[in-house]
Amino acid sequence: MRDKKRMNLFLGIGFTVFIVFLVGLCFLSVRVMNSKKQIVLPETTQTTTNETSQSEQTTSSMKEITENSELEEFLETYFTWELTEESVSNRAIKLENMMSATCYDLTEIQSDREQLTKMIQKYEKTKEINTSNSMQLVSSKYLSSQIYQDTKDSSSYYVKVKIEQKAPYQESAFPMQEDVRITLRNGKITQIKTLNSSQRSEQNGQEKESK
Numbered sequence: 001m002r003d004k005k006r007m008n009l010f011l012g013i014g015f016t017v018f019i020v021f022l023v024g025l026c027f028l029s030v031r032v033m034n035s036k037k038q039i040v041l042p043e044t045t046q047t048t049t050n051e052t053s054q055s056e057q058t059t060s061s062m063k064e065i066t067e068n069s070e071l072e073e074f075l076e077t078y079f080t081w082e083l084t085e086e087s088v089s090n091r092a093i094k095l096e097n098m099m100s101a102t103c104y105d106l107t108e109i110q111s112d113r114e115q116l117t118k119m120i121q122k123y124e125k126t127k128e129i130n131t132s133n134s135m136q137l138v139s140s141k142y143l144s145s146q147i148y149q150d151t152k153d154s155s156s157y158y159v160k161v162k163i164e165q166k167a168p169y170q171e172s173a174f175p176m177q178e179d180v181r182i183t184l185r186n187g188k189i190t191q192i193k194t195l196n197s198s199q200r201s202e203q204n205g206q207e208k209e210s211k
């Protein structure tokens with residue numbers, strides 16, 4: 001009888017130890033899993049942080065500036081002219097002083113001046129417009145601009161320009177927007193490049209920089 005009681009006691013103790021062992025094993029497994037998660041999560045967070053940082057760096061490469069008198073004066077001169085020989089001529093002369101010689105030649109300001117002058121003279125005589133010409137017979141007026149400076153290159157600017165143009169047979173001017181990339185170095189415009197489609201003839205003017 002006593003042997004049976006001892007046997008039952010040993011079995012009870014053994015069963016209890018087995019249960020405690022299983023509980024301990026389960027608890028240890030949970031701890032290991034949580035430990036692995038804690039190791040993985042920081043790597044994911046770090047990757048996300050790096051991607052966000054790179055994105056912010058890209059979008060912040062340009063900053064808007066509220067004032068640049070040299071650039072604003074150039075923009076007003078470049079995008080403004082009347083349909084008179086004097087206005088077209090004065091514009092070309094002013095731009096020649098504002099731009100580097102190479103940039104002035106590449107934008108073909110002088111060539112356009114001569115071409116537009118001939119178109120004005122013909123229109124004044126015949127009231128006819130040559131629509132096959134690459135240059136349009138329109139007056140232009142600079143209205144406003146948003147200027148953004150490249151944070152990596154202080155001489156480089158991205159500009160959104162609002163203008164209005166008017167053909168001689170139109171009663172009212174039509175608004176336009178031009179997006180241009182401009183480089184301003186040592187008080188001279190050394191590059192101007194139109195980024196969007198436009199009706200202007202001076203699409204690109206870029207000075208090759210010496211290395």
